Amino acid sequence: MDAELLLAHVLGVSRTALLTMDDLPDDAAARFTVLLGQRADRVPLQHLTGRAPFRHLELAVGPGVFVPRPETEQLAGWALERLTGLRAPVVVDLGSGSGALALAIAQEHPGARVTAVERDPVAIEWTRTNAAGSTVEVLAGDMTDGGLLRDLDGAVDVVVSNPPYVPLGAGLPQEVAEHDPPLALWGGPDGLDVVRGLLDTAARLLRPGGWLGVEHADQQGVALPALVRAHGSWTDVEDHPDLAGRPRYTTACRR
Ligand SMILES: C[S@@+](CC[C@H](N)C(=O)[O-])C[C@H]1O[C@@H](n2cnc3c(N)ncnc32)[C@H](O)[C@@H]1O
Numbered sequence: 001m002d003a004e005l006l007l008a009h010v011l012g013v014s015r016t017a018l019l020t021m022d023d024l025p026d027d028a029a030a031r032f033t034v035l036l037g038q039r040a041d042r043v044p045l046q047h048l049t050g051r052a053p054f055r056h057l058e059l060a061v062g063p064g065v066f067v068p069r070p071e072t073e074q075l076a077g078w079a080l081e082r083l084t085g086l087r088a089p090v091v092v093d094l095g096s097g098s099g100a101l102a103l104a105i106a107q108e109h110p111g112a113r114v115t116a117v118e119r120d121p122v123a124i125e126w127t128r129t130n131a132a133g134s135t136v137e138v139l140a141g142d143m144t145d146g147g148l149l150r151d152l153d154g155a156v157d158v159v160v161s162n163p164p165y166v167p168l169g170a171g172l173p174q175e176v177a178e179h180d181p182p183l184a185l186w187g188g189p190d191g192l193d194v195v196r197g198l199l200d201t202a203a204r205l206l207r208p209g210g211w212l213g214v215e216h217a218d219q220q221g222v223a224l225p226a227l228v229r230a231h232g233s234w235t236d237v238e239d240h241p242d243l244a245g246r247p248r249y250t251t252a253c254r255r
Helices: 001-013 015-020 028-040 046-047 072-082 098-107 123-131 174-179 191-206 223-231
Strands: 051-055 055-061 090-094 113-118 136-141 156-161 208-216 234-241 247-254
Touching: 001 015, 001 028, 001 046, 015 234, 028 156, 046 051, 051 072, 055 090, 055 098, 072 098, 072 156, 072 191, 072 208, 072 247, 090 191, 098 113, 098 123, 098 156, 113 123, 123 136, 156 191, 191 208, 191 223, 208 223, 223 234, 223 247
Parallel strands: 090 113, 090 156, 113 136, 156 208
Antiparallel strands: 051 055, 208 247, 234 247
């Protein structure tokens, strides 16, 4: 499939259009061969095409930014359900990377006031590129900072985050280990270091009755809900599986 997608990329056509093509110009064949070699060396497909699909979006991605994953699309869908019926809700995406969650929510709930927060100075350039021309506001900041977005204290309807959550020492596929930025991946000994600070920030920002949704690793489907319950600021703490049935994100309502 990756070979087909790379060939379609080289020819500037859709993957299905390849079925009706029976000629390959020499220059396209040469470019295709180079890309195949890079993919065989485990450069991510999305870095080679420069694009990553996310719900109804196609985001620009490349070195220095986390490639958005299909499983995160469900977290965006959950957040959009929470916004149903709200005319101009306030939404914050903590650790926005390519802007995937923030931009999908803004696109699918026009009227939402969405802020995308990103700490990494390289990644935020991709956030800005993707957010150009949208209504999403991009803010350089640390999601664990007690002074972040003080003007929104108690005013936010939904906080979403796909934070760094990989436990130190975990094995990763070469594509991830060598091409996703370290700041997007590693979350301390149990993977939940950044999440601990994120819970304080989200509790401060959300209005009573506002909702938090946080993605997590397969192995954190018990630990993260337990951490949220122990925090004391939340009710209705629930964990959700992804489409493959693996524990994927935790949601909670602000008391
Ligand atoms: C797993 S990536 C998720 C990116 C994007 N939200 C997505 O779902 O594709 C985590 C992102 O959080 C950013 N990040 C890590 N620690 C952060 C912090 N303390 N404050 C703000 N952003 C942070 C990383 O740079 C990275 O872009």
